Amino acid sequence: MSVFHTRPALRWLVPTGTALAIIGGGAAVGTFASAAEPSLPERSAAQLLVDLQTARLDGLSGTVIKRADLGLPSLPGIGGQGSAELTSLISGTHTLRVWHAGPDKTRLALLGTLGETDVIRNGSDVWVWDSQQNEARHSTLGVGGGAVPKGRPDHLPSTPQEAAEQALAAIDPSTEVSVGRSATIAGRDAYELVLEPRDETSLVDQIKIAIDAGEHVPLRFQIIPQGTRTPAFEIAFTQVDFERPDPAQFAFNPPPGTKVTEEPLTADKPATSPASLERPTVVGTGWTSVLVAKVPQLAAVADADAQGGQADLVRSILGGLPKVSGDWGSGRLLKGKVFTALATDDGRVLIGAVTPERLYEVAQGNR
Template identity: 35%
Template sequence: MTRAQQRWLPALLIPVALVMAVLLGSVQAGAAVSLPSKTADEILAMIARTDVRALSGTVEQSAGLGLPEVPTTGPGIAPGAASALELLTGTHTARIFVDGPSKARLQVLDQLAERDVVINGGNAWFYDSADNSATHLSAPASPASDGHESMPSRSTMPTPEAVARSFLAAIDSSTEVSVGDARSVAGRSAYRLTLNPRSQETLVDSVSIDVDSQTGLPLGIEVRAKDQEEPAYSLAFTELNLSTPDAGLFEFTPPSGASITEEVLPPKPVPTLAAPPDAGQLRHSGPAPTGEGWDTVLAFPAGSVPPGFLSNPQLSQALQPVAGGRALTTSLLSVLVLDDGRVYAGMVPLDRLQSAAAAQ
């Protein structure tokens, strides 16, 4: 793996972890609280109306997917290049700051290092203190204005709200929605909304979302796998402040001596009415879903996985050989990486991914 590829790994930490969480999603049950009763539809309406634009807080993520602990040091391990897979094992704590749609900061607090993601308008910084490396990602100039495109911030941060909305957007007739006991999360009273898949194919048993009784903001999410007693994945605020964070938190200057990589996001294609998008635009427009509801499989075309990512030694340890490629299987998620570069992922057993790949 080249040094340039190593530097990209910290930049991939949060986006890839979020993609995995979207396919999936620490809620520590606080003391029971008393709240006025509400129906599931009323709680869903609260979430839809939430208007929290700024916050700061601490989130805790806990994963029990059946994956081995990922080493971050040792022979063959790139310095400071702990992969997204590492964030899906064990417990991790992070500080999150958000101010509106285009300013956000995430500080992942490891035992011996800190990783930062700072997004401010058209600029983003990814920093890893373990090897004092930084990647500066800038958005291209927008053809529609004299400025630059803004990078997504709030929706790409791994907050309970972002993960919860991904699950809620998928509610259909294949989902039973119910209301559980109210509880306290990060010192705030919350309603508990539970989603139970009616599908027999998915690996998911249930998804529970704790919703702030005052603002409708999702405060925590807990995902349980079938035939597993403890939650397989959980993410929740342990501290939360809804005031506007200090503006200086969204400015970043690399420390002295840091190795810096400059990258520019490719420009978005400009839509026109003169002609439909060409095949290349469609190929790079994102994963193509097959199936419906909890049985959905995401198909990523060849070339869509960042160079060097699959050769990351941490990830290679978890991928097992299968016919035509390699696979990662967990209690909630399966990923199939084919030899031709295509990637399939879903909250379904591996054989369903293999069937989807064979049909394309």
């Protein structure tokens, strides 16, 4: 201690050192955790695919972080951190907690700062609980069971499994499948499966799926857009436990004072589409398929002086987008990181994970 009396200025080394140690220690832990590459026995891409499809999941509970940076313009009432609204999942960073004990017992909790939205399936009962609105929605699945309705227009995968399933469905000859570097995720060793679209017009550069070496369950899912290394969309476990969770996790009884609504099953109901809408068509296959929908109302709203709050909202959103034109006509372009959307002035909407040029091409051929 005595050196601190003779040279009091040296005392400042202590807080500085403490601060540096804390910051440096934190950074080092992060770096080592991401740099550590566990050595795992070789496994081919085909083997990993089989592993994924044959994985039997008895039980699982864990915490999932979802990051979406799709390059969307910020829309009022959508997205944001700390929100527990299901629609906010479309952008920003979110924490979810999942429990799984067989296909008919699942619970998913979207954690907001001081709120929570739970989707609980227990047998044939499906509950959606919203703590901020203090309301619960209940629906009953048919006798045969069936899947949890996925008809939400904003449905984005909420677990790495779900995301991986959607990606694997897209595997076809246009996809190059390879094995990437192994990684440690949520403290577990994992293989990484890399899916790469061969088509140059795709905005997706790679899709990476990290698969648990022991349980063959996807632990992390990333979409990496062209021209960058940072994922535009990522779902990863930060903590995972393969014990079967307590059945009490799946029992939900609406607390007294809750507004409970009974909902019929909405599996096939087109959620937001007006009746006059034509069924959208899909042009192309695989990664570069483009969805084309005719929305005559859009054209009416865009140029006429249609009144009403919704028209104003649509106009203000469209008005903020860059105007584009070409042989195919003219319209507004929304360019995200992994997808592009084109709203033409004659009332067509084209969406795909492709470059704008490809959309123009489709718009030209699809008049």
